[in-house]
Amino acid sequence: DSTVALISNNSSVSTNTAYYQSYYTIRGWTNDTTHVDKSGTTLVFRNSSQEANLVIKELFGATQIVINTVER
Numbered sequence: 794d795s796t797v798a799l800i801s802n803n804s805s806v807s808t809n810t811a812y813y814q815s816y817y818t819i820r821g822w823t824n825d826t827t828h829v830d831k832s833g834t835t836l837v838f839r840n841s842s843q844e845a846n847l848v849i850k851e852l853f854g855a856t857q858i859v860i861n862t863v864e865r
Contacts, residue, residue: 794864801855809849809856810834817845 802809814824817838822845826837833850846861 796862798858798860798862800858800860802858803855806833806849806851806856809858810836813847813849813858 804812810827810829813836814827817836818824820840822838822840824836825839826835828835833848836845836847836849838845838847842865844863844865846863848859850857
């Protein structure tokens with residue numbers, strides 16, 4: 794089972810990255826992977842039964858966030 798969310802806002806990639814790192818960590822998720830490069834940031838979080846994969850990048854003058862949450 795999985796869900797996908799696409800979010801767009803005017804905050805920077807780094808601001809969004811910090812927000813989602815805090816959001817998931819506060820809720821008990823473990824940050825397994827953080828990869829930052831010039832094209833954006835990729836984050837992977839896990840909890841007991843789910844994995845959340847996030848891609849955060851600037852595109853079309855805004856920051857785009859794709860969150861794919863998968864039930865394991």
